[in-house]
Every structure is written in C-alpha cells, then in structure tokens.
Amino acid sequence: MGKTLAEKILSQKSQIGVCAGDIVIANIDLAFVQDTTGPLMVREFEVAGFKSLAYKERTILFLDHAAPSPNSQLSNDHILLRNFAHKKGSRLSEVGEGVCHQIVAESLAKPGDIIIGADSHTVTAGGLGAFATGMGSSDVAVTFALGKTWLRVPESIKVMVDGKLPIGVYAKDIILHLIGLIGADGATYQSLEFGGSTFDTMSVPGRLTIANMAIEAGAKVGLFAADEVTRSYLVDQKRGNDYIPLEPDSDASYIKTIKIDASRIEPTVAKPHTVDNTALATDLKGTKIQQVFIGTCTNGRLEDMAIVASILRGRKKHIDTRLIIAPASMEVLLQSIAFGYIKTFIEVGAIILPPGCAACLGLHQGVLGNGEACLSTANRNFKGRMGNPDAFIYLASPATAAATAITGEITDPREFL
Amino acid sequence: MLKGRVFNFGDNISTDHIVPGRLAHLRSNLPELAKHVLEDADPSFATRVKKGDFIVAGNNFGLGSSREHAPLVIKMAGISAILVKSAARIFFRNAINLGLPMLVCDTDKICDGDKLEVDLDQGIINDLTNGNQLPFKKIPKAMLAILEEGGLMPYIKKHGEFNL
Ligand code: SF4
Numbered sequence: 001m002g003k004t005l006a007e008k009i010l011s012q013k014s015q016i017g018v019c020a021g022d023i024v025i026a027n028i029d030l031a032f033v034q035d036t037t038g039p040l041m042v043r044e045f046e047v048a049g050f051k052s053l054a055y056k057e058r059t060i061l062f063l064d065h066a067a068p069s070p071n072s073q074l075s076n077d078h079i080l081l082r083n084f085a086h087k088k089g090s091r092l093s094e095v096g097e098g099v100c101h102q103i104v105a106e107s108l109a110k111p112g113d114i115i116i117g118a119d120s121h122t123v124t125a126g127g128l129g130a131f132a133t134g135m136g137s138s139d140v141a142v143t144f145a146l147g148k149t150w151l152r153v154p155e156s157i158k159v160m161v162d163g164k165l166p167i168g169v170y171a172k173d174i175i176l177h178l179i180g181l182i183g184a185d186g187a188t189y190q191s192l193e194f195g196g197s198t199f200d201t202m203s204v205p206g207r208l209t210i211a212n213m214a215i216e217a218g219a220k221v222g223l224f225a226a227d228e229v230t231r232s233y234l235v236d237q238k239r240g241n242d243y244i245p246l247e248p249d250s251d252a253s254y255i256k257t258i259k260i261d262a263s264r265i266e267p268t269v270a271k272p273h274t275v276d277n278t279a280l281a282t283d284l285k286g287t288k289i290q291q292v293f294i295g296t297c298t299n300g301r302l303e304d305m306a307i308v309a310s311i312l313r314g315r316k317k318h319i320d321t322r323l324i325i326a327p328a329s330m331e332v333l334l335q336s337i338a339f340g341y342i343k344t345f346i347e348v349g350a351i352i353l354p355p356g357c358a359a360c361l362g363l364h365q366g367v368l369g370n371g372e373a374c375l376s377t378a379n380r381n382f383k384g385r386m387g388n389p390d391a392f393i394y395l396a397s398p399a400t401a402a403a404t405a406i407t408g409e410i411t412d413p414r415e416f417l
Numbered sequence: 418m419l420k421g422r423v424f425n426f427g428d429n430i431s432t433d434h435i436v437p438g439r440l441a442h443l444r445s446n447l448p449e450l451a452k453h454v455l456e457d458a459d460p461s462f463a464t465r466v467k468k469g470d471f472i473v474a475g476n477n478f479g480l481g482s483s484r485e486h487a488p489l490v491i492k493m494a495g496i497s498a499i500l501v502k503s504a505a506r507i508f509f510r511n512a513i514n515l516g517l518p519m520l521v522c523d524t525d526k527i528c529d530g531d532k533l534e535v536d537l538d539q540g541i542i543n544d545l546t547n548g549n550q551l552p553f554k555k556i557p558k559a560m561l562a563i564l565e566e567g568g569l570m571p572y573i574k575k576h577g578e579f580n581l
Binding site: 080148 | 437441442443476485489510574
C-alpha cells in the first residue's frame with residue numbers, strides 16, 4: 001500500500017514504515033515557542049528538572065506576539081525568554097524580526113522536516129512539505145530537552161483543487177471555501193493533503209496561506225508536495241540546497257477525497273464568530289467595517305502586500321475605516337519598502353505596524369472597541385480574539401480587505417480590478 | 418471515582434473563550450489568570466465552580482490556540498474532568514499532559530447542574546440526577562500511559578523518555 005505525505009514523512013523520520021494510526025517516536029528538526037507560550041515552557045522545563053537542550057541550533061524562541069511589548073508583564077516575559085535563550089544557547093528571534101511562522105518558512109523549514117511549535121499555526125510550514133504541527137508548552141519543553149516527541153500518524157483527507165482561479169480570487173478564498181464546506185472540525189486530528197492542477201502554478205506563499213488555516217478545520221497538519229515551485233522558492237530564499245522532492249504515492253489511501261473546482265470559487269468571507277461561518281463577499285455588501293487589518297502569518301507576505309498595493313494605489317481609504325498593515329517579517333517589510341508598497345499604503349491613509357502578530361490576537365496595536373467590526377486577513381475570528389468580546393471579526397483575502405478599506409463596507413475586490 | 422456538578426457549555430468553545438489573548442500579560446501570574454477561566458463563555462463560572470465539578474460540552478471543545486494555559490486554568494479551577502462530544506486535537510493532548518482527564522461521550526443527555534459520578538477505570542459516567550448511565554470512549558493507549566502517571570512531566574521524570 002502506498003503512503004500519504006504524512007505517512008511518508010513520519011516513516012522516513014522514524015525509519016520504520018508506518019501507517020495511519022501508528023504511534024511514532026520521532027526526532028524533531030525544529031522546535032519553537034513564542035512569547036505567549038514560551039514562559040510556561042520555561043516553567044515546565046524547570047519543573048521537569050531539565051538542564052540543557054538536545055539541539056541548540058534546532059531550538060528557537062520567538063518574540064513576536066507582543067512585539068514591541070505593550071506592558072511590563074509582557075516585557076518581563078520577554079526578559080525571561082531572552083535569559084533562557086542566552087543561558088541554554090538556543091536561537092532567539094527578537095522583537096521586530098517578524099511572526100514565527102513566516103520566519104520558519106523563509107529561513108528554516110525544509111520539505112520532509114518534522115517541526116513542533118507551541119503555536120497552533122505551526123502547520124503553516126506544511127506549505128513547504130514539512131510535517132509541522134502545534135503542541136502545548138509541556139510537549140515543546142520535552143522536545144527541547146530530548147530532541148524528540150511522540151506522534152500518532154494521522155489519517156489523511158485528500159483535497160483536490162483543479163482549474164484556474166478567477167481574477168480576484170486567491171489562496172485565502174480556497175481555504176475559506178474549504179472550511180465553510182467541511183466545518184471547523186471537519187478534519188479534526190487528520191492530515192489535510194492538497195493536490196490538483198490549481199497548485200501547479202500557485203507559489204509557495206499561497207500554499208503557506210492554505211496550510212496555515214488547516215488547523216481551522218481541526219487538522220493536525222496541512223501538507224503540500226514539494227515540487228519545482230517549492231524548489232524555486234527555496235532558491236529565491238538562497239536555500240536551494242534545502243530542497244528535496246516529496247510527493248505522496250499514487251496508491252496512497254485516504255479516508256476521503258474532496259474535489260474543488262477552483263474556477264467556481266468567489267471571494268469568500270468568514271463571518272463572526274467561527275471560521276466556518278462563511279459567505280460570499282458580494283452577499284455581505286453594506287456591512288460597515290470600522291477597521292481593516294492586513295498582515296499575520298496567514299496573509300502578511302510580500303505577495304499579499306503587492307496585491308493590496310495594486311488595489312489601493314491612487315485611491316484613499318474610507319474616512320470611517322482605519323487601515324492597519326503589518327508586514328509579517330522584516331524581510332517582507334524591507335521588500336515592501338523597496339517596491340514602493342509602503343509609500344502607497346501611507347499615502348492612502350494606512351497605519352504601518354512593525355513586523356509581528358500586531359492586532360491579530362488582541363494584545364495591542366489595534367484592539368477593537370465595543371460593537372466595532374474588523375475585516376482581517378488573519379485566520380481566526382473567535383469571540384474576543386482581537387481583544388474585545390463585544391466586537392466582530394470578518395476574515396477575508398488581502399484583496400477583499402483592500403477593497404473594503406476603500407469603501408468602508410465589505411466589498412468584492414473584483415469591483416476594483 | 419470522580420464526583421461533582423455539571424457546568425454545561427455548547428459547541429465550539431475556543432481557547433479564546435477559556436483564556437482570551439487579551440489576558441496574555443497574566444500568563445506568568447497563573448493564580449490571577451485563573452480568576453478569568455472561561456470568562457468569555459460564562460462570566461460567572463469562575464466564582465461558581467467548586468472542586469470536583471465537571472465541564473460538559475458539545476463538539477470541538479478547545480479549538481484554536483495551542484495555549485496550554487487553557488486546560489491549566491480549568492484544572493486550577495478544580496474541574497476533575499472535561500466531558501465532550503468531541504475535542505480539538507491540541508487541547509486534548511494538552512489536557513492529558515496536565516493530568517486532566519478529557520472524556521469523549523454523548524453529552525446530549527447531561528444537563529447543567531446534574532450531579533455526576535465518573536468511574537475512570539470502568540469507563541462509565543453515572544448521572545445521579547436522572548439515573549442515566551453513559552459509556553465514554555477509551556482514551557488512546559499512549560495517552561492513557563501519560564494520564565496514569567499524572568501528566569507528561571511526571572511521566573518523563575519517571576521514564577526519562579517515551580516508552581509508548
Ligand atoms: S499572526 Fe496571529 S495567528 Fe499568526 S502566530 Fe501571530 S497571533 Fe498567531
């Protein structure tokens with residue numbers, strides 16, 4: 001019997017042939033925490049009596065969620081994490097360098113890797129063909145110390161997306177459409193494995209957007225094969241040597257196959273307060289939006305900035321709508337400056353935030369007021385997510401976000417293309 | 418044998434309902450954070466819950482973030498087990514890692530305020546209020562090994578590594 005991507009990676013890494021349902025103890029290629037899950041990891045590390053890291057180079061602490069810190073408690077958490085990194089010799093990604101998942105994708109993840117992060121969106125690196133999954137602080141503390149963890153090999157759902165995406169429709173619309181179809185627990189525990197002709201031409205950033213939201217359907221991983229598109233991304237990142245080809249066997253067995261015709265997808269929006277509560281952007285016309293937020297590990301990449309700049313150029317944002325843009329990493333910020341996107345954003349009236357999670361989880365920099373609605377390019381719209389349980393969050397593509405910033409109400413971006 | 422009262426919640430209780438991101442500054446002050454447990458789902462929960470009580474919920478309990486603080490503050494509130502129709506993966510693993518039993522069963526017949534007895538060894542829930550008996554799904558073997566040691570850290574301390 002052939003193997004799925006999940007079975008292949010876990011077999012390679014554990015050096016035994018495994019199938020869905022098996023338990024493996026696997027060495028980990030990369031393990032990380034961020035600043036809201038890191039302090040508990042440090043506590044658990046100490047409680048367990050661990051002294052040192054198994055692999056310093058494969059261990060990273062990211063300061064990205066509260067970056068820069070809005071209050072003394074979080075600043076003290078940063079001190080705790082810096083001290084841990086310095087004492088134990090791990091890597092440290094400082095305030096301002098960017099969101100963990102973006103940096104992992106840009107500089108660290110390789111096809112075939114196993115990556116464990118104390119952050120649910122660790123799944124993002126599945127866009128590069130890495131078996132990347134989120135765990136809690138205790139699990140990551142153990143991985144820091146032992147260099148390994150246990151994993152149950154998940155069953156896989158094959159998602160076949162074929163056809164050409166219409167103008168104005170993007171990777172984000174595909175994944176919102178899929179989650180609307182299968183529900184917020186439609187893939188709980190399972191591996192979502194993406195294939196089909198639509199992805200032959202979809203760049204790695206688009207694949208990362210889709211993998212990033214696999215967790216919003218409950219999946220353990222969201223996986224893409226590693227192909228020529230992956231190779232050219234890694235070459236652009238000056239990591240051509242990190243490339244290995246990876247694809248599922250043609251006779252692999254899936255618990256189900258979902259077929260999607262890309263040519264029929266339209267700009268899609270997730271309405272409050274669950275990600276599977278989807279609707280078409282055009283059907284939400286008239287919904288007033290007080291804040292548009294563009295960024296995050298879902299859609300804060302250079303491609304996203306390019307799309308937004310192309311829609312906003314020469315226009316003005318709506319007077320009643322704040323427009324907040326946070327490039328996901330320093331690299332994205334620098335390139336956005338070089339291409340003139342940042343100038344465009346500022347000219348239309350946007351606020352530029354430093355690379356990091358920014359307004360995404362409601363810690364700082366864009367907390368919503370009572371009754372306010374935000375249209376965000378992030379991945380999650382749970383009640384209270386952006387700092388206020390009395391606010392409303394809609395999720396959409398960067399293009400829909402840009403169009404909405406111009407009109408002040410949810411807008412199908414095709415009106416501006 | 419676990420014994421306590423039921424606090425009933427619906428479907429899709431997220432980690433943001435349990436410990437919202439806006440309270441991230443309290444994560445290094447756990448007793449303070451615990452005062453807000455489940456605040457965005459039921460603001461009075463933290464003051465009403467008693468040691469031994471149960472959380473009962475529908476589908477996809479604990480969806481969202483990997484923050485282990487979510488099951489941790491539930492455990493600190495004295496909850497003896499979480500009974501759900503289905504659980505989100507990371508939350509489920511985190512709960513077991515903390516030694517907090519998470520049981521999958523048909524929770525439709527359990528009502529808010531019911532008194533329950535849960536027999537972990539027999540795999541049976543007795544609803545003392547309405548007399549119903551409910552089985553719960555077996556906890557996977559690897560996770561049971563961790564739960565039986567009281568959680569991941571006690572497990573690793575004892576075994577030094579994974580023997581699952
Ligand atoms: S950008 Fe948002 S979803 Fe992504 S890691 Fe940061 S807080 Fe989490």
